[in-house]
Amino acid sequence: MICDNILDTVGRTPLVRLGRLSMGNGSEVLVKLEGANPGGSVKDRAALSMITAAERSGQLKPGGTIIESTSGNLGKALAFIGAAKGYRVILVTDPKAAGSMLDFVAAFGTEVHVVRTPDELGYQRPRLAKVAELLEQNPGAFWPDQYNNPGNPGIHAEQTAYELLDELPAFDALVCAVGTGGHISGLAATLKHKLPDITVVGADVVGSAAFGFPYKGWEMRGLGIAWTPGNLHQHLVDLVHPITDPEGFATTRLLARQEGLLVGESTGAAVFSALAYANAHPGSTIVAVSPDSGANYLGESFDDIWLTERGVLQGIEAQGLDSLDGLLAGARSPRNDFIQLDRVQPQLV
Ligand SMILES: Cc1ncc(COP(=O)(O)O)c(C=O)c1O
Known part of the structure; x- marks a missing residue:
């Protein structure tokens, strides 16, 4: 092949x-x-699908930035797809993320922010709050929002x-x-x-x-x-x-x-x-x-x-x-x- x-x-x-x-x-x-899959998970399909749709709609421009909250696999997918397509990728994760996943994304030049303070429901909401902050700091960046993106x-x-x-x-x-x-x-x-x-x-x-x-x-x-x-x-x-x-x-x-x-x-x-x-x-x-x-x-x-x-x-x-x-x-x-x-x-x- x-x-x-x-x-x-x-x-x-x-x-x-x-x-x-x-x-x-x-x-x-x-x-x-x-x-x-090449990124090692089911998320390769979802990441590629969300990125392709954002390119089509104009939400993601050539050389643009992708910011997402992930405990690992979506991040791995975004990391290698971003590298292959020439995007900057910034991930927000938490201490539960497997160390091997952090090493994987680092190999593709991805930036990672680790949220260390959970709320009463764990890390997911604090991670999303950090994504919102990063989106403000990076106008025009694309947030795939895997929880809601069709x-x-x-x-x-x-x-x-x-x-x-x-x-x-x-x-x-x-x-x-x-x-x-x-x-x-x-x-x-x-x-x-x-x-x-x-x-x-x-x-x-x-x-x-x-x-x-x-x-x-x-x-x-x-x-x-x-x-x-x-x-x-x-x-x-x-x-x-x-x-x-x-x-x-x-x-x-x-x-x-x-x-x-x-x-x-x-x-x-x-x-x-x-x-x-x-x-x-x-x-x-x-x-x-x-x-x-x-x-x-x-x-x-x-x-x-x-x-x-x-x-x-x-x-x-x-x-x-x-x-x-x-x-x-x-x-x-x-x-x-x-x-x-x-x-x-x-x-x-
Ligand atoms: C290892 C693993 N299992 C299960 C799931 C759940 O898949 P979904 O988000 O499609 O419900 C994920 C999602 O990231 C995952 O990484």
């Missing part, structure tokens, strides 16, 4: 069937590996969903980890049209307020949010599955050791949810989206000391999730009830 530039390599990611992580009831789980879900409706349908013309359920809501909303919009019986499951992290639960905080990176973002189109999500930190991290580690798949912890959350759904639906075919590569988190999700300092490894061991059999038993547990979205009682945060 000869490409004119690196941007042409975004998309067309592989779909991999899980072997050992299986409920053994005739169901199958396939994982769409968005970590195979180009974020839009690219998944137009591109990612059709890649899936090309590979797998029919399947029963789609499971996505939810952050901005971009990929679940975009994929669901097209897939619900093409496969009217499909069930769309949002794998949320316990402590996230995305679907209206009270915000409590969590350790996994990539998924979860302190409010309900504009790009989360809840009417397209059938079931919500709250995943605990031990479930998500344990699945991530077993995906590496049992399947040879190095993926991030939001993938662990999505796959754990997919296994629980598979358990309840013998014979079903389920697609779980893997938003990024585990290369982002080698010093964290895969590091026993890091996990122990946060109490996660203790939780994994206490719940017996550190072996394949234990994890599959966890996916069979009655705790793993899916919540029908119309039964979620939104709460103001």
